[in-house]
Amino acid sequence: MKRLTILTGILLTIFLVQSAMAGDYSLRGKTKLELDITARDYSQKLDYLDPYDRDNSFDDGQISFGVSHFTTENSAVTFMITAAEVSSDRYYDDYGSFTLRSSIVPIFWGSRFYMTDHNGYSPVKPYLAISGGPVLGVNNYKSLGGSDVLLEDDVYLAFGAYFGGGIDFMFGENMMLGINGGYNAFSDFKEYIGERDNYSGAELGISFGFLFGGPSHYDRDYDKPT
Numbered sequence: 001m002k003r004l005t006i007l008t009g010i011l012l013t014i015f016l017v018q019s020a021m022a023g024d025y026s027l028r029g030k031t032k033l034e035l036d037i038t039a040r041d042y043s044q045k046l047d048y049l050d051p052y053d054r055d056n057s058f059d060d061g062q063i064s065f066g067v068s069h070f071t072t073e074n075s076a077v078t079f080m081i082t083a084a085e086v087s088s089d090r091y092y093d094d095y096g097s098f099t100l101r102s103s104i105v106p107i108f109w110g111s112r113f114y115m116t117d118h119n120g121y122s123p124v125k126p127y128l129a130i131s132g133g134p135v136l137g138v139n140n141y142k143s144l145g146g147s148d149v150l151l152e153d154d155v156y157l158a159f160g161a162y163f164g165g166g167i168d169f170m171f172g173e174n175m176m177l178g179i180n181g182g183y184n185a186f187s188d189f190k191e192y193i194g195e196r197d198n199y200s201g202a203e204l205g206i207s208f209g210f211l212f213g214g215p216s217h218y219d220r221d222y223d224k225p226t
Helices: 002-019 217-223
Strands: 030-040 062-072 075-082 084-093 096-114 124-145 148-171 175-186 201-213
Touching: 030 075, 030 175, 075 124, 096 148, 124 175, 148 201
Parallel strands: none
Antiparallel strands: 030 062, 030 201, 062 075, 075 096, 084 096, 096 124, 124 148, 148 175, 175 201
């Protein structure tokens, strides 16, 4: 969590510097590289050992990477991948130690629909989002007994969808800071991944976007009404 705080501070500093630079806020034709830091609520379907434990339902924050392409001023196609470690446990006995690390990896394609002016005059851009795709669940087993090390990875497949929205704030022409929230609806895994077989739940996050490409200044000015 400390590393996420430091990373967030560095990125916010960059955005504050960029905010002093005026720019064209048009999105049409641009591509955005995005980094999201999210907290997710996995309070549903705990395993039989802890059916009422909600103390740690929100995780400490996970990082997602994505790319979006703005096909128009008001819409974008998106791709996002997250590698979220959901549990890590170590056990000891007379023969050594046993470690279980569990992760889920949602791989989602989707769309965003921006509720803003079609000429790109405003730096504030609220949107609705929908996406979906496969969700990988991974249990990594590591057993240490004397000089012997045994490793095993079990991978399971589920499917999921995300429904949500947020607000993006543009800082100059090439940087974007956003807040977002929504709900993840996943199918069940065949086996427990860590403490749960289903990771449906809400999420809240902030995003950092870096924009490039798009029409030239001349083309954008030409499209604007006189």
